[in-house]
Amino acid sequence: MKPLVIGLGQCSLDILGQVDNYPELDEKAELNSLLVQGGGPVATALVTLSRLGVPVAMAGAVGDDDFGRQIREGLIQENVDCTYLMQSAQSSSQVAFVSVDAQGHRNIFWHRGTAHPVFSERLPGLLSDSVRILHLDGLHLDPAIAAAKLARRQAVTTVLDGGTLRPGSEELLPFIDHLVVSEKFARQFIGRDDPEAAIQGLLGYGAVEVTVTMGRSGSLSMGKGLSPILQPAFAVGAIDTTGCGDVFHGGYVYGLLQNWPLERTLRFAAACAALKARALGGRTAIPTLPEVESFLSSQDEQQTPEVIG
Numbered sequence: 001m002k003p004l005v006i007g008l009g010q011c012s013l014d015i016l017g018q019v020d021n022y023p024e025l026d027e028k029a030e031l032n033s034l035l036v037q038g039g040g041p042v043a044t045a046l047v048t049l050s051r052l053g054v055p056v057a058m059a060g061a062v063g064d065d066d067f068g069r070q071i072r073e074g075l076i077q078e079n080v081d082c083t084y085l086m087q088s089a090q091s092s093s094q095v096a097f098v099s100v101d102a103q104g105h106r107n108i109f110w111h112r113g114t115a116h117p118v119f120s121e122r123l124p125g126l127l128s129d130s131v132r133i134l135h136l137d138g139l140h141l142d143p144a145i146a147a148a149k150l151a152r153r154q155a156v157t158t159v160l161d162g163g164t165l166r167p168g169s170e171e172l173l174p175f176i177d178h179l180v181v182s183e184k185f186a187r188q189f190i191g192r193d194d195p196e197a198a199i200q201g202l203l204g205y206g207a208v209e210v211t212v213t214m215g216r217s218g219s220l221s222m223g224k225g226l227s228p229i230l231q232p233a234f235a236v237g238a239i240d241t242t243g244c245g246d247v248f249h250g251g252y253v254y255g256l257l258q259n260w261p262l263e264r265t266l267r268f269a270a271a272c273a274a275l276k277a278r279a280l281g282g283r284t285a286i287p288t289l290p291e292v293e294s295f296l297s298s299q300d301e302q303q304t305p306e307v308i309g
Contacts, residue, residue: 001055002055002128002129002130002131003055003056003057003081003128003130003131004054004055004056004130004131004132004133004257005046005049005054005055005056005057005131005132005133005134005135005253005257006056006057006058006059006084006126006127006131006133006134006135007042007043007045007046007056007057007058007059007060007134007135007136008042008059008060008084008117008126008134008135008136008140008143008144008147009040009041009042009043009060009135009136009137009138009139009140009144009161010040010041010042010043010060010094010112010137010139011038011039011040011042011043011058011060011062011071011075011085011094012038012039012040012043012071012093012094012095012096012110012113013036013037013038013039013067013070013071013093013094013095013096014035014036014037014038014039014095014096014098014242014281014282015034015035015036015095015096015097015098016034016035016036016037016098016099016100016240016242016280016281017031017032017033017034017035017097017098017099017100018031018032018033018034018099018100018101018102018240018280019031019032019099019100019101019102020032020101020102021101021102022099022101022107033280035280035281035284036070037074037281037282037283037284038070038071038074038075038283039096039242039243039246039282039283040094040246041137041161041163041245041246041249042058042060042135042136042137042161042246043058043060043071043075043080043246044243044246044247044250044282044283044286045135045161045246045247045249045250045253046058046075046078046080046135046250047075047078047080047250047283047286048246048247048249048250048251048254048272048276048286049250049253049254050078050079050080051078051286051287051288051289052250052251052254052272052288052289052292053288053289054253054254054257055079055081055130056079056080056081057080057081057082057083057084057131058075058080058081058082058084058085059084059085059117059119059126059147060084060085060086060117060140061085061086061087061088061091061115061116061117061118061140062085062086062087062088062093062094062113062115063087063088063091063092063093063113063114063115064087064088064089064090064091065091065092065093067092067093067094067095067113068087068093068115071093072085072087074283078283084119084122084126086115086117086118087115088114088115088116091113091114091115091116092111092113092114092115093113093115094110094111094112094113094115095110095111095113096108096109096110096111097109097110098242100239100240100242100280104238104239104240104241104277105241106240106241106242108242112139116140117140117143118143119143119146119147123146123147123150124150126147126150127147127150127151127154127156131156132156132157132257133156133157133158133159133253133256133257134147134148134151134156134157134158134159135158135159135161135249135253136148136158136159136160136161136172136176137160137161137162137163138160138161138162138166138169138172139166141166141168141169141171141172144172145171145172145175148172148175148176149175151175152175157177157178157256158175158176158177158178159176159177159178159179159180159249159252159253159256160172160173160176160178160179160180160181161180161181161245161246161249162179162180162181162182162185163181163182163184163185163245164182164184164185164188165184165185165188165189170205173202173205173206173207174205174206176205176206176207177207177208177209178207178208178209178210178211178252178256179202179205179207179209179210179211180210180211180213180248180249180252181198181202181210181211181212181213182212182213182245183195183212183213183214183215185212186198186199186202186212189201189202195212195214195220196220196222196228198212199211199212199220199221199222199228200222203222203223203224208223208224209221209222209223209224209226209262210222210223211252211266213245213248215233215241215244216233217233218230218231218232218233218270219231219233219248219266219269219270221262221266223262226262229262229263229266229305230305231263231266231267231269231270231305232270233270233273233274234270234271234274234295234299235274236274236275236277236278237278238277238278239277239278239279239280240277240279240280240281241277242280242281242282243276243281243282243283243286244273244274244276244277245273246282247272247273247276247282247286248269248270248272248273249269250269250272250286251265251268251269251270251271251272251273251292252265252266252269254268254269254272255268255269263305266305267296267305268292268296271287271292271295271296271299272286272287272292274295275287275291275292275295
């Protein structure tokens with residue numbers, strides 16, 4: 001099937017380990033379990049969409065190393081089209097080391113690798129007639145801006161996963177329709193902890209809707225002409241929060257494809273993220289559509305979005 005969503009951005013190999021408690025400096029800690037699987041914000045969002053039944057494609061770059069081979073194979077196994085996932089000669093792939101403690105907290109050490117996507121002549125074919133949404137993370141800024149400009153010309157909806165406000169990010173923002181950013185991004189943007197003020201500022205770049213994800217505190221969203229919407233996080237027995245934000249993005253994009261109201265999209269995305277936290281790894285417990293629907297039907301009204309004001 002031709003893709004409805006194409007993602008351009010990070011794909012990595014995650015090496016995850018569980019510990020009872022983090023060791024002190026210069027001490028050792030034995031891992032209770034060890035897992036190696038694909039990761040990365042855009043790549044994991046696409047895996048989420050694929051498990052929800054949406055045809056997707058990945059654009060980006062991996063190195064010609066063993067990590068790159070594992071990244072590509074992991075995506076193909078999840079039915080992600082890798083036609084535009086380039087392999088850069090004599091380059092290294094992105095890799096992350098993730099430690100997770102008994103409470104589900106995590107520390108991440110990552111290396112972006114040296115592989116860099118360069119589309120140039122292939123760019124016009126990136127957004128086929130079937131593509132409705134372009135999902136970006138902005139790590140590779142120049143290709144992201146070029147793709148977002150192309151999407152704007154072709155009336156393809158753009159979504160940005162803003163994890164960190166990097167130099168030059170403001171150049172990309174005017175071409176984004178839906179901004180879903182982390183608390184860190186919002187704080188860097190506004191210079192203080194004030195998600196609502198950050199959202200109001202980000203809306204000034206022209207986005208239709210802006211959401212700030214806040215971990216256990218849920219998410220806060222605003223759109224043009226809409227009052228702030230607070231979506232609580234769902235309570236689950238969290239094992240590992242790695243990838244929860246990425247999966248939230250996948251659920252959010254799914255809601256866009258269904259043309260749902262923002263409140264319904266946020267609730268669905270929050271459920272996807274909560275269910276992901278059930279197991280170690282950013283992809284292990286990503287739910288299918290029936291799992292999300294069953295989970296939502298079992299929840300009470302306490303987790304419904306709250307319109308503020």
